[in-house]
Every structure is written in structure tokens, then in C-alpha cells.
Amino acid sequence: MAKPHTVASVLTGPLYSSILTVLIIVMACVELCDAVTVVDVYRLVQYDLGGVPFGSRLAALNHHAGSSSFFSSSSAAADLSRTVLILPVRELNLTFITEYIEQKKPLGGLLLLLPPVFSPQNIDTGGGADHESAEDLVKEVLGELEQFLIHANIPYPVYFGFEDEHVNTLLADVKKNDAAGQPATATTGGYKLVVAAPEPKKIASPTITNIQGWLPGLKGDGDSSQLPTIAVVASYDTFGAAPALSMGSDSNGSGVVALLEIARLFSVLYSNPKTRGRYNLLFALTSGGPYNYNGTHKWLRSLDQRLRETIDYAICLNSIASSSDELWIHVSKPPDNAYIKQIFEGFSSVSEELGLKVGLKHKKINISSPRVAWEHEQFSRLRVTAATLSELSDAPDLLESTGGLSNNRHFIDETLISRSVKLVAESLARHIYGQEGKNIDIFADDSSLSVNPSYIRTWSEFLSTTPRVAPFLSKNDPFIMALKKELADHTAEVNVQQEILDGMFTFYDSTSGKLHIYQVASVTFDLLLLLVLGSYLIVLFSFLVITTRGLDDLISLFRRPTSRKAKTA
Amino acid sequence: MTIFHFFNCAILTFGPHAVYYSATPLSEYDTIGTSIKSALVYLITALVKLVCLATFLKVSESDSFDPYQELLKALIGFIDVAGIYFALTQLTHRNISQNHKFQAVGLGWAFADSVLHRLAPLWVGARGLEFTTEYILQGLEANANLVLSISLAALCSLMWLRKNKPKTLIPIIYTCAGIVATMPSVTSYMRRGLGWHFPEIVGFELFTSLIMAFISWQLFSACQRPSN
Numbered sequence: 051m052a053k054p055h056t057v058a059s060v061l062t063g064p065l066y067s068s069i070l071t072v073l074i075i076v077m078a079c080v081e082l083c084d085a086v087t088v089v090d091v092y093r094l095v096q097y098d099l100g101g102v103p104f105g106s107r108l109a110a111l112n113h114h115a116g117s118s119s120f121f122s123s124s125s126a127a128a129d130l131s132r133t134v135l136i137l138p139v140r141e142l143n144l145t146f147i148t149e150y151i152e153q154k155k156p157l158g159g160l161l162l163l164l165p166p167v168f169s170p171q172n173i174d175t176g177g178g179a180d181h182e183s184a185e186d187l188v189k190e191v192l193g194e195l196e197q198f199l200i201h202a203n204i205p206y207p208v209y210f211g212f213e214d215e216h217v218n219t220l221l222a223d224v225k226k227n228d229a230a231g232q233p234a235t236a237t238t239g240g241y242k243l244v245v246a247a248p249e250p251k252k253i254a255s256p257t258i259t260n261i262q263g264w265l266p267g268l269k270g271d272g273d274s275s276q277l278p279t280i281a282v283v284a285s286y287d288t289f290g291a292a293p294a295l296s297m298g299s300d301s302n303g304s305g306v307v308a309l310l311e312i313a314r315l316f317s318v319l320y321s322n323p324k325t326r327g328r329y330n331l332l333f334a335l336t337s338g339g340p341y342n343y344n345g346t347h348k349w350l351r352s353l354d355q356r357l358r359e360t361i362d363y364a365i366c367l368n369s370i371a372s373s374s375d376e377l378w379i380h381v382s383k384p385p386d387n388a389y390i391k392q393i394f395e396g397f398s399s400v401s402e403e404l405g406l407k408v409g410l411k412h413k414k415i416n417i418s419s420p421r422v423a424w425e426h427e428q429f430s431r432l433r434v435t436a437a438t439l440s441e442l443s444d445a446p447d448l449l450e451s452t453g454g455l456s457n458n459r460h461f462i463d464e465t466l467i468s469r470s471v472k473l474v475a476e477s478l479a480r481h482i483y484g485q486e487g488k489n490i491d492i493f494a495d496d497s498s499l500s501v502n503p504s505y506i507r508t509w510s511e512f513l514s515t516t517p518r519v520a521p522f523l524s525k526n527d528p529f530i531m532a533l534k535k536e537l538a539d540h541t542a543e544v545n546v547q548q549e550i551l552d553g554m555f556t557f558y559d560s561t562s563g564k565l566h567i568y569q570v571a572s573v574t575f576d577l578l579l580l581l582v583l584g585s586y587l588i589v590l591f592s593f594l595v596i597t598t599r600g601l602d603d604l605i606s607l608f609r610r611p612t613s614r615k616a617k618t619a
Numbered sequence: 620m621t622i623f624h625f626f627n628c629a630i631l632t633f634g635p636h637a638v639y640y641s642a643t644p645l646s647e648y649d650t651i652g653t654s655i656k657s658a659l660v661y662l663i664t665a666l667v668k669l670v671c672l673a674t675f676l677k678v679s680e681s682d683s684f685d686p687y688q689e690l691l692k693a694l695i696g697f698i699d700v701a702g703i704y705f706a707l708t709q710l711t712h713r714n715i716s717q718n719h720k721f722q723a724v725g726l727g728w729a730f731a732d733s734v735l736h737r738l739a740p741l742w743v744g745a746r747g748l749e750f751t752t753e754y755i756l757q758g759l760e761a762n763a764n765l766v767l768s769i770s771l772a773a774l775c776s777l778m779w780l781r782k783n784k785p786k787t788l789i790p791i792i793y794t795c796a797g798i799v800a801t802m803p804s805v806t807s808y809m810r811r812g813l814g815w816h817f818p819e820i821v822g823f824e825l826f827t828s829l830i831m832a833f834i835s836w837q838l839f840s841a842c843q844r845p846s847n
Contacts, residue, residue: 086749241750241790244748332728335662568747568748568749568750569750570747570748570749570750571624571750573623576623576624576627579624579755580623580627580630582625583627583630583631587634587635587638589628590638590639590642591638591641591642592636592640592642593642594638594642594643595642595643598643598644599643599644
């Protein structure tokens with residue numbers, strides 16, 4: 051039996067290598083992390099306009115995380131094609147990002163972090179007056195960023211997420227690593243961001259749904275001719291950089307809420323035959339607003355021509371909840387037209403009583419151009435007198451002011467909606483009952499016909515938490531059903547018209563996803579570990595051979611096999 | 620990276636068993652049959668322990684340390700010792716010396732323990748993208764467990780197979796065997812009662828296993844001297 055070696059050699063062998071292994075592993079590994087984090091993220095819109103691609107063209111994401119501090123430490127010519135840049139919008143350098151995208155520099159992906167105030171879970175009151183200037187600044191930056199991203203063609207995935215504690219700690223970690231000068235790649239460890247999404251597919255035949263409600267007037271016994279009609283119209287769908295986050299509280303959520311409240315007030319008046327007016331009322335909630343008011347166009351053409359001819363005039367509502375300075379009435383017929391004058395005078399007299407300023411703006415329509423900037427222009431093209439009431443003073447461009455990310459409930463004021471409702475309802479009522487110029491307050495406060503602020507608040511909240519991009523609303527979407535039911539409560543007859551969105555716009559699906567954040571160790575770490583383990587096992591082997599069989603056996607293992615055979619023979 | 624990591628941890632967990640078998644004279648005397656038999660005995664012992672635990676222990680909601688429950692678990696742990704007794708004495712082995720018998724039994728015992736307790740979590744967990752040191756620590760624990768099993772088998776073989784032992788050493792042998800047998804209870808006390816984290820527990824296990832191995836080696840060689 052072999053004599054055991056001295057105590058020292060016995061202890062140093064395995065103990066030393068064990069401690070060394072543990073120490074190396076502790077030093078080389080990233081600090082112990084919490085479990086995999088999963089965050090909801092929303093993708094930038096992807097669409098084709100007349101065949102030209104726009105937006106982010108990819109959805110799946112599987113790259114390492116990087117931050118903006120990477121640029122300050124190393125040269126700008128770093129290869130980021132396998133990195134996802136995480137940029138908080140709060141600290142965004144807009145010129146930097148626009149240059150980066152315009153110059154088509156390669157990037158693995160982009161993750162933009164929005165402040166929590168823009169989150170759909172954050173139902174803030176529409177009080178309006180108490181938002182700070184910092185948030186206003188972010189809103190402006192976000193608005194500009196949105197417009198830029200919508201009109202850019204980006205070949206990598208772009209996602210929007212919200213700042214919460216997990217993401218903030220991740221970003222702080224990534225910034226620390228980047229400031230130390232080493233970008234995260236497969237060989238240096240770091241964080242990996244993964245969004246598992248299938249390739250985005252075209253949405254075939256996107257539907258737009260128009261909902262109309264009809265409130266008939268009082269027909270006298272001897273009346274053979276049709277009663278005149280007044281139409282109140284608002285488009286309810288939105289478009290923004292992140293379709294899953296386009297709530298459009300102001301554009302045009304405020305218009306929809308105002309229309310519903312006006313419908314409710316007139317339904318109360320018309321329910322009693324003694325107070326029913328001699329005008330029919332037509333309420334329409336149209337879709338396809340951002341796309342040159344495509345829905346309004348189709349709805350008008352589907353109306354019976356005789357009905358269309360009885361429309362005295364139409365009032366379109368668009369964005370009435372943010373600005374308390376002045377409201378504008380936009381028309382396409384010249385201001386000295388008799389009808390326009392009448393409408394405007396009616397509105398001005400009511401607005402004076404309310405302490406509100408209303409101005410008149412005239413914009414000629416161009417029949418040959420496909421661009422329709424205001425909803426009333428669709429009416430004017432069919433020779434129906436119409437006007438749009440809006441806080442916007444200038445006509446928006448295509449896909450501008452369509453209720454995107456920056457159009458958030460936090461920045462609207464519901465009292466402004468109430469005021470506009472009163473303005474429109476009072477003006478219409480005075481015209482219907484022939485009380486123009488008279489000192490009468492039909493929808494007085496504290497009366498049974500007063501504007502209901504909690505109704506406005508409830509609907510405003512509902513609209514602020516429902517993304518309403520038309521191609522992503524299915525035919526029987528619960529939102530559309532809710533609008534239909536509400537209009538049916540206030541009107542006598544409701545019709546729903548469903549059409550296909552015109553072919554100029556093509557949309558792609560995959561609007562949201564789940565982002566998985568993994569903390570990964572580098573390949574070099576595993577190689578190092580393999581080396582350590584290999585040496586540990588070799589040391590263990592040698593130790594066991596030495597102690598049980600003797601040193602000679604170990605040496606003889608490395609000699610030629612013939613010498614061993616000679617030994618045993 | 621992930622399959623690579625799994626491979627590394629598997630080497631760490633199961634490599635030492637293979638190395639032990641091939642490095643010591645166990646491979647020359649072809650004692651693989653003994654190891655397999657003791658692995659089977661371990662499986663049966665584990666089943667019996669599970670049944671006893673299920674019958675006698677109540678499930679506690681909190682993760683705190685309950686002395687009564689731990690005492691019961693320690694008693695059930697002695698079934699381990701009974702299993703080793705069975706493997707050492709009752710089974711018919713080929714004619715191999717006592718020295719190699721306890722090593723083979725300990726090796727088979729430890730290998731079965733590693734496979735049963737550590738293979739499944741390793742396969743499921745180590746292949747994920749997320750990096751944790753948990754599986755490396757688990758491998759180190761498997762190493763400590765190997766050393767402990769062999770020490771326990773050595774002490775048990777001293778107790779039951781060797782007839783003429785120096786009188787003074789007998790109580791020491793029994794106490795050492797008792798300590799090694801109650802190691803699982805001690806580690807669970809540390810995890811629950813003292814609130815140690817996994818790395819600290821693994822370090823403690825490695826340290827004590829080496830100490831116990833050394834002590835049992837000295838005892839074994841001390842008992843061998845009279846018969847030489």
C-alpha cells in the first residue's frame with residue numbers, strides 16, 4: 051500500500067485549485083442579477099404610401115444593448131450594427147438622431163424611452179392647467195421626433211417603451227459599461243435585448259367604419275317637403291408613430307366627446323314633441339381622418355342624394371381641447387357668402403356671451419390635389435356648405451396633428467371641451483328654433499339641459515386609453531360597438547357603414563411586443579471556465595494517481611504502452 | 620454560449636466521478652459492478668426517504684427553521700446510513716479488497732446522488748440566455764458531495780467490516796460517521812436558520828468535506844496499521 055504523502059501536499063492540491071476556481075469565477079462573472087425582465091414595448095408604424103416604404107421595416111430584435119454615452123467615449127465610427135441603442139426621450143439630442151437616421155448609418159435597433167406620463171396606464175386628470183414646462187418641452191421634442199420618424203425609412207426595428215425601475219437600472223448599468231469604453235458584444239458580456247416577433251405582414255383590406263345617427267325633426271301635418279338637416283361630424287380614428295399608443299386625446303378624441311355630448315343634449319330636447327325643432331339632425335362619426343378624410347368621402351357618397359341636398363350646413367369638430375386662446379372656424383367658401391356669414395354670426399354672438407374668441411379662416415380647395423386638409427372640404431367638394439371648428443389655426447399637412455404619441459390626456463383641459471360643446475349646441479339651437487340674436491340661454495348651467503362634465507370626463511378617459519388607428523380596428527371592434535351603442539342611445543336611427551381604406555396606404559401588422567432583457571456573460575468567460583475546469587480535472591487526476599498508485603505510475607502513463615505491458619507481464 | 624455553459628457545468632458536476640474511477644486502482648480491478656449496485660441501492664434509499672418524509676413531515680408555509688421538523692429530517696437522513704450498510708455488507712461483491720470496496724460504493728452513491736438531484740435542473744436551466752452562477756455552484760456542491768460520500772463509506776466500512784480496531788478510536792469513528800451523516804441537516808439549518816446564501820453554503824460544504832476526508836483517511840490508515 052502506498053504511503054500517504056505529507057499533510058502539506060495533501061492539502062494544497064485540491065484545496066488550492068478549488069479556491070482558485072471559486073475566486074476566478076467570482077472575479078470574472080458579472081454581478082449576480084435578478085431574473086429576466088420583461089417589458090411591454092410598442093413598435094414604430096410601418097406603412098407604404100403609394101408604394102414608397104416608410105417607418106421601421108423590421109420587427110424581430112436580438113442584439114446587445116448600448117447607450118448614448120458610447121459616443122462620447124469613443125470615436126463616432128464605431129460599429130453599432132449589432133447594438134440596440136437605448137435613448138430616453140427626456141435627454142434626446144434630436145439633431146444627432148435625425149442625422150444618424152438620414153445618413154443611413156447601420157444600427158441593430160433603437161429603443162426610445164418615454165416618460166411615464168405618456169403611459170396608457172397613467173390615467174391623469176384632464177385638468178390641463180397644472181403641467182410643468184419640462185413636460186411641455188418633452189411633448190414638443192416628442193412631436194418633432196414623431197413627425198421625423200413617420201416620414202423616414204428605417205431598415206431596423208424601432209420600439210417605444212416607458213421608463214420604469216427595471217429599465218432605468220438597466221440603462222444606468224449599460225451607461226456605466228459604455229463609459230468604461232467597452233461596447234457590449236458577444237465576447238465582452240453585457241445585456242441582450244430580445245423581442246421575438248414574426249416578420250410583419252401586410253394588412254389586407256383594412257376596413258374603415260363610419261357610424262351615423264339620425265335624429266328626425268318635427269314634421270308638421272301639412273309639410274310635404276323634406277325638413278332641412280344640420281350635420282355634426284367628427285372623425286374618431288388616429289395615426290401616430292406608435293399605433294398601439296396613438297390615443298389622440300385631443301386629435302380627435304375631444305371632437306368625438308363633444309359630438310356625443312351634443313347628441314345627448316339634442317336628444318333630450320327632441321324627445322319631447324313640444325320642443326322638437328323643425329330641423330333633422332345628422333350625427334356622423336367617421337373614420338379614415340388622417341388619410342385625407344377618406345371615410346367622410348365614402349360616407350357622403352353613400353348618402354341618398356336627396357338627403358344630401360337637404361343638408362343646410364355641416365359642422366365638423368377637430369381638436370378643441372388644448373388651447374384656451376381662440377377657436378377657429380375654417381371654411382372653403384368665401385367669407386362673404388351669405389350662408390357662411392350667417393353661420394359665423396351665429397357662432398360669434400354665442401362666443402361673445404361665453405367669453406370666447408372665434409375667428410374665421412378661409413382656405414380654397416384644390417380639386418385636382420388629392421390632399422384634403424380639413425373634413426369640411428369633403429363636403430364642399432359635393433357642394434354642401436360646411437365648416438370645421440378647431441383650435442388649430444393652420445391646415446395640417448398629411449399625417450400631421452393626427453393624434454400621435456404626444457397627444458396625451460395629460461395635456462388636455464376638459465373644461466375647454468365643455469365650453470366648445472356649449473358654443474356649438476347653443477349656436478345650432480338658436481338657428482333651429484329661430485332665436486338668433488335673442489338673449490336666451492338654452493343650455494344654461496344648472497338646468498336640466500346643462501353640459502354634463504362627468505359625461506365628458508368619462509368619455510375622454512375612455513378615448514384616452516383606446517388606440518384607434520383605423521387599419522388595426524377590426525370590423526366588430528368593441529370600441530366601434532361602444533360608439534354605435536352610445537349613438538343609438540341618443541338618436542332614433544343608427545347606421546354603420548364599412549368600407550375598405552383606399553389603396554394609397556398599405557399598413558403592416560405587429561404593433562407591440564414583449565421585450566426580454568437578459569444579462570449575458572461573454573464567450574471568453576465560458577472559455578476561461580473550460581480552461582479552469584480542464585486544469586482542475588487534470589490536477590485531480592494526477593493527485594489521485596499519485597496518492598493511490600504512486601508517482602511512478604503517473605510517469606509511466608506518459609511512456610509508450612509497451613513498457614507498461616512489460617511491467618505487468 | 621448557452622450549450623457551452625451547460626457543457627462546462629456538466630463537466631464540473633460529473634467529471635470528478637469519472638476521473639476518480641479512472642485515476643485510482645478502481646479501474647484496474649474493474650469495480651464498476653459494485654458502483655452500479657450501490658447506485659441502485661441509493662435510488663431505493665431515496666425512494667424510501669421520500670415516502671417517510673411525505674408521511675411524517677407537515678408542509679410548512681414559511682421558509683423558517685423549525686427544530687422539530689429538522690430533527691425529523693435528520694432522523695430520516697439516517698436511512699442513508701442504513702442504505703450504505705446494506706450496500707457494503709449485504710450485497711455480494713466480487714472479491715475486491717476492503718480498501719477498494721468502500722471507494723467503489725462511495726463513488727456509485729455520489730454519482731447517483733448527482734444524477735438524481737442535479738442533472739435535471741442543469742439541463743433545463745443552464746441552457747438559457749440569462750447568466751447565473753447557480754449551476755457552477757451546484758457543480759462545486761457535487762464535488763463536495765463526492766468527497767463526503769467516500770468519507771462516509773470509509774467510516775462505515777471501518778465500523779462494520781473491520782473487526783479488530785484499536786479501542787480508543789472506536790468512539791471517534793462513530794462520532795465522525797454521525798457528523799457526516801447529519802451534514803444535510805446542517806446545511807439546511809444554515810440556509811434557513813442562519814440565512815446564508817448559496818455560495819457561502821457551497822464554500823462551507825467544500826471546506827468540511829475536505830476536513831472530514833482528511834480525518835477519515837487518518838482513521839483508516841490508523842486502523843490499518845495493526846493488521847499490517
